[in-house]
Amino acid sequence: MIASILPTYSRAPLTFVSGQGSWLTEADGRRFLDLGAGIAVNALGHAHPALVEALSGQANALWHVSNLYNIPAQQQLADALVDKTFADTVFFTNSGTEACELAVKMARKYWYDQGQPDRTEIITFSGSFHGRSSAGIAAAGSEKMTKGFGPLLPGFTHLDFGDHDALQAAITDNTAAIMVEPIQGEGGIRPLPDACLKGLRDVCDENGVLMILDEVQCGMGRTGKLFAHEWAGVTPDIMMVAKGIGGGFPLGAVLATENAASGMTAGTHGSTYGGNPLACAVGAKVMDIIADDDFLAEVNRKAGLLRQKLEGLVAAHPDVFESVRGSGLMLGLKCKAPNADLVKAGFAEGVLCVPAADNVVRLLPALNIKDEDIGEAAERLDAAASRVKGANA
Numbered sequence: 001m002i003a004s005i006l007p008t009y010s011r012a013p014l015t016f017v018s019g020q021g022s023w024l025t026e027a028d029g030r031r032f033l034d035l036g037a038g039i040a041v042n043a044l045g046h047a048h049p050a051l052v053e054a055l056s057g058q059a060n061a062l063w064h065v066s067n068l069y070n071i072p073a074q075q076q077l078a079d080a081l082v083d084k085t086f087a088d089t090v091f092f093t094n095s096g097t098e099a100c101e102l103a104v105k106m107a108r109k110y111w112y113d114q115g116q117p118d119r120t121e122i123i124t125f126s127g128s129f130h131g132r133s134s135a136g137i138a139a140a141g142s143e144k145m146t147k148g149f150g151p152l153l154p155g156f157t158h159l160d161f162g163d164h165d166a167l168q169a170a171i172t173d174n175t176a177a178i179m180v181e182p183i184q185g186e187g188g189i190r191p192l193p194d195a196c197l198k199g200l201r202d203v204c205d206e207n208g209v210l211m212i213l214d215e216v217q218c219g220m221g222r223t224g225k226l227f228a229h230e231w232a233g234v235t236p237d238i239m240m241v242a243k244g245i246g247g248g249f250p251l252g253a254v255l256a257t258e259n260a261a262s263g264m265t266a267g268t269h270g271s272t273y274g275g276n277p278l279a280c281a282v283g284a285k286v287m288d289i290i291a292d293d294d295f296l297a298e299v300n301r302k303a304g305l306l307r308q309k310l311e312g313l314v315a316a317h318p319d320v321f322e323s324v325r326g327s328g329l330m331l332g333l334k335c336k337a338p339n340a341d342l343v344k345a346g347f348a349e350g351v352l353c354v355p356a357a358d359n360v361v362r363l364l365p366a367l368n369i370k371d372e373d374i375g376e377a378a379e380r381l382d383a384a385a386s387r388v389k390g391a392n393a
């Protein structure tokens with residue numbers, strides 16, 4: 001008999017009942033150090049007092065009004081995003097996959113309005129992840145995500161990650177946009193080198209193609225800049241954001257330049273919940289805290305600390321780990337042993353991390369993780385690695 005929850009997830013036998021900072025408490029009382037943060041969602045940890053206050057304050061005032069009316073928290077968050085980024089305008093969604101939907105629609109509408117209605121093709125890369133909607137799975141294109149779900153949304157060209165010649169060859173008069181994650185998350189913490197992101201921007205400029213960055217996982221301070229593309233000194237035309245922006249409340253956004261957004265006039269797109277007062281009250285507070293030079297400097301310092309510990313871990317367990325990769329607090333341990341074994345050993349040691357493709361274990365802790373918790377993380381991961389080695393010996 002089918003489970004009462006559609007069985008699309010394979011869940012660990014853990015039930016968390018409360019959280020505080022980087023720690024979660026299981027129903028049986030055990031405490032776990034959370035290095036997954038809801039897959040880069042709990043950017044400020046669990047139960048951050050300022051976020052609790054923002055949410056409960058809004059909950060006491062007004063939960064929901066339609067986008068038929070002004071929503072002050074939404075305006076505040078949009079203004080902050082426009083102020084701190086390349087963007088001139090923002091549309092709010094509830095998730096990353098909805099941000100993908102709009103990014104695709106916006107790019108296509110742009111070319112339609114430029115009198116080039118056949119210019120619909122979007123170039124994406126192997127190992128990418130853009131969400132689970134029909135556009136999202138067609139964009140990623142992997143068999144794992146698309147098999148059985150055809151016919152797929154047409155208009156995506158899939159290239160091998162890092163194949164420069166294929167990119168040049170793939171661009172035609174019908175190329176509308178290139179969509180890419182500055183650091184692949186689900187794909188296994190695979191960063192696009194700064195030089196490649198710059199190169200992609202040049203290719204876009206030379207061919208008049210729009211650049212769509214998917215910063216759903218790597219954005220919102222995760223790499224030590226507000227958005228990961230800032231490291232490369234380039235800006236996109238359209239950007240997808242979600243995960244960390246809501247600090248745990250469902251929220252996403254599409255940011256765009258005035259030019260790229262020019263086709264999206266009244267009535268061309270909408271969302272019942274997107275930009276809801278509760279979500280935006282929390283999002284505005286998250287933005288307040290993260291888009292701050294001192295906060296981001298601390299993310300970089302903590303990232304250095306964690307990275308150093310992880311390098312030590314790799315050196316100490318050469319049969320379990322191969323290398324550390326990633327940027328800021330978006331780090332991956334490339335494993336030699338099966339990554340699932342390490343995640344499971346972590347459960348036994350009270351530390352949570354997240355598997356990714358390419359046999360990688362992801363570490364995406366809260367951006368404000370305490371230094372002492374970074375030390376604790378290293379100790380628990382060390383113990384977990386010893387368990388894995390023991391089991392494989």
Ligand SMILES: *Cc1c(COP(=O)(O)O)cnc(C)c1O
Pocket residue numbers: 094095096097098129130131132181185186214215216217218242243
């Ligand atoms: C998680 C993720 C998405 C999808 O976001 P959802 O909120 O799960 O719909 C899209 N792109 C990237 C890079 C992601 O990491």
